[in-house]
Every structure is written in structure tokens, then in C-alpha cells.
Amino acid sequence: MGQYRITSDRSLVDSIDLRKTYLFSQLNDEQIDRIKKVSTGIHMEDGDVLFEVGNKAARFFLVLEGQIKLSRLSLNGNEKVIEVVSPGHTFAEALMFLEQPSYPVRCVALGKTALIAFDNEVFLKLLHESTETCFRVMGDMSLRLRHLIKEIDDLTLQSATGRVAGYLCGMLLFKGQERFNLETPKGVLASRLSVKPETFSRILHGFIDEGLVSVKGGHIEVLNADGLRKHAESAGICGQRLGPGNQMNVQFGN
Amino acid sequence: MGQYRITSDRSLVDSIDLRKTYLFSQLNDEQIDRIKKVSTGIHMEDGDVLFEVGNKAARFFLVLEGQIKLSRLSLNGNEKVIEVVSPGHTFAEALMFLEQPSYPVRCVALGKTALIAFDNEVFLKLLHESTETCFRVMGDMSLRLRHLIKEIDDLTLQSATGRVAGYLCGMLLFKGQERFNLETPKGVLASRLSVKPETFSRILHGFIDEGLVSVKGGHIEVLNADGLRKHAESAGICGQRLGPGNQMNVQFGN
DNA sequence: ATGCAGAATTGATATTTATCAATTCCTATC
């Protein structure tokens, strides 16, 4: 568990078609080449730390494989997972507009993970040439803002039980079926939902007792969606789409 | 208390120099004219509601005078103040990149308030012509993202006491002097800090008992800044500046 | 000045969630 297992791999960059990624979809061949030239492929193992809170932020990233955990730490050692980033999604690109960008979160690999690191400076130059790409970035950030507001909403207007129920309802909607697997260990998920693991366990078992779900390890089956929804009384503003010509393309599955 | 007191006023638009506002600072005369032509000045009285959660968002706003409260509501009638916007600052501009933008918050005037409403469509066209202005928008959104992450941090890794202490430390830093007034009624501030008014009162009196502050109505005097800081053990990532050429211009005082 | 209404405070109590400690359950590795 440490940085030493992190390896770079140029072939990752060569093999990928960046045009398939929302942020790069409007760039021409020459521009894609330019950004690729200064990009690095990265392999990480479970628990590897890519950067810590406060590290200078000169690059942003695209997840190809595995998952990335972004979290904040308190002085007394508590950790709050801000986001779990899945393949096909970029992160840390919003930082390049700050004067002396530094990462506001710690970045850790969940499982074996592959990603590409892009150079902020080069991408900023590209942005100056491509209004369309600016719009991609703005759309991207707009969605992210929405999610964070929703998160604050959940934290302040919703109980821990409500957040867990809300998460399960979200998964149900997202996966489109009653049976699914949690995409992360329960401890990570608990932190993502701002609940202690013990409390998370108790809440889940409360749902089981009510006959709302059945749980076997990380495998969930929702038995009574309406019952769950009653616990998750949220306004539910999330899931909004981007404006005309700005549709998000999610690829790589997931 | 209602929309009927909201009045529009073209002269507000004519009188203002938009170039002084961060977001518009890179536009040329013709562009400024174009946006002004479809803008409206608005006067509001205390408690007036400009829009509700879910309203179609076709405009964004600049506060000229007074204050704007942006809040979310839960089904059981609880309110969480997401932000209090002061003169010189814009709000709701991040929404125009969404497909069918709707306001994720309710907007209420705090006291007598004047603002300008800008048309999303026209501004979007302007953005297509001005990469510089795109950069303004991106810088703007980047800062906003930071603030929201800080907010989530405070909510999850900090106690209510810590948040109140943190707020007071922030004010101390911002105002640059030990004596200052709370810029909003205590109830609004409490909601902003996600604390019930009763709890807020008790926490504040706890600080008084410790000899950290003295309070007279909305007037605060910090007697022991270090003592306060000890209560507010935060990482403190906020207050980051924008990148080169992207400095935020705060004007209109405040 | 006087009185009124909303805001703020205070007290008593209830709830929620965290904390601490002890098991039990997986799963990866030998």
C-alpha cells in the first residue's frame, strides 16, 4: 500500500480514443495529438494514493478501469468520501481555473485501476482555441455543482436512514433492476453517505426487518421500492441533463 | 410578503457598468449592449420570492443592493440556506448549461433588494463568441465548486460547534477586525450553518461563557481568536484565488 | 411612549447517531 506500486504506461494513452470522452469530443485530430503527447497512462493497485489533500494540481484525470475514491480528512482522522469515480469519467479538471491549484481531496485507488493523466496547461491552451470544448467543460462543471447541492441537501434535510434509502432507490433506478451489487465495500459506501459503518449496518438491517430489501454480502435485492422511497423523502433534483449540443456521453460501460 | 411587490426597473440596467462585474469584464461594447437590451432591473422587498425550487430557469442574476437568500426545502417544512448572495455577486448562471434548466433552490430577498436579470440564451451566444468570457464562467464555477466541497466538509467532518466557530473565524478574517455585525438575522445564519436556532443560541452562549466572544444582538466582538480557532479545527481550503487573468473582481463594497 | 409580532432565548426532554468493545464473517493466500 503506497505510491511505489503506481506505474506509468504510455501504451494506455495510445490505445484510447479520447474523442469518445465527453470533454474531448469536440477537438480535432491535431488537438487530440497535442494533448496526448503530454499525457500519461497510470496503473494503480488497491489502496495506492495518487495525491493527497493540498498537493499541487497540475493534471486532471480520466478513469479507464477500476474506481477512484476522492475523500477529505479531518484532523482527528475521520474520512469523508466525497465521490467515487467510475470508468469513463474525468476528475479534478475543475481545478485548472484556479490560480495555484491544489487538490482539495485525497485520491485513492479502489481495486486495480487504470487512468490517464492530462496536462492542465496544454488543455487550457486548447480551451482557448475551442469554444465548443469550453462548453463541454462548463456543462460538466454545471452537473457537478448540481450534484454537490444535492449532496448538501441530503446531508442537511435528510436523516442517515433517508440517505441510505435514497442511495438504494438511486441504484434501483440506475441499474433498472431490483437485484444489484454495491459498487464499493460497505465501509466506503457508508462514508460516501456520511454514516458510520456500524450505523450503516444497523440501518440496512432495519430495512431487512421491514422486508424492504434482502442483503447477501454486497448483493442487494430490493423487495419493496415504495417502502424504501417512503424513507427517502427527497426533492430529487439530480440526474438533470446538459443543454442542447452538450449531451454527456458516458461510455466504457457503467 | 409575495411576488406582487416585485417591480421591474429598466433604469437599473442603464445605470450599471457591467464591465465592472467579473463575468462581463471581457465583453466589448457591442456585446454589452446586446446583453443589456434583454436584461431587466428588479426591485424586491424583504421576504419577496423571486423563484421557487423547480421553476424554469431562463435567467441568471446580479445582486446590486440588499441580499438574496438561496435555500432548499424539505418535505416536512425544514429549510436549509445554501447561500446568501451579497451585492456584486451573480447567481444561477451555472444553470444555463443544463438541458432544461430549473432552479434547484428557492430565491428570497433579505431586506430591500435590487438586482439585474440576464437572459440565458443571449449570454450563451455571447459565450460562443468570447473565449475569455468562457474562462470567466469556468473560473467562477470552479470557485463555487470549491465552496461547496468545503461546505460538505464542514457538514460531515465538523460539529455544529465547529461550524459556528469556523464561521466566526471566517468573519474575523474577512472583516479584518474583532468587532463586526452578523450580516443576516441569526435564524438565517443558523440555517446557513445547518444548526437549529435554539442550538445556535446555545453554542454562541457557550462561547460567551468561555470568554471567547461578546454578543450584543447582531453585534459580535471576538475576544479570543485562538480559543475560537481551537473549536474550528478545519482543513481550511477555502478562499483560493482564480488563475492568471481570471481574478475575481468584487465591487459594490462588501 | 405603548403595544404587538416575530425573533431569540431558555429549560426540559427525546432522538438520532457516534463510540467503544467484542464477536463473527468473509476472502485471499498458503
Next chain:
DNA sequence: GATAGGAATTGATAAATATCAATTCTGCAT
């Protein structure tokens, strides 16, 4: 298949904050 070690669960208890109810304060309008 055995087994070690982290993850998850369970139980008992504590702490923080919310809730409910009753005053008191304050600023504004008469």
C-alpha cells in the same frame, strides 16, 4: 481445505443535537 486479517456485525452506552414549550427580548407601527 486451513487460516489469518481485515471487514462487517452486534451490543451497550454516551454524546450531540433536535424538539417542544414557555418566556423574554426587540424593533417597528401606532
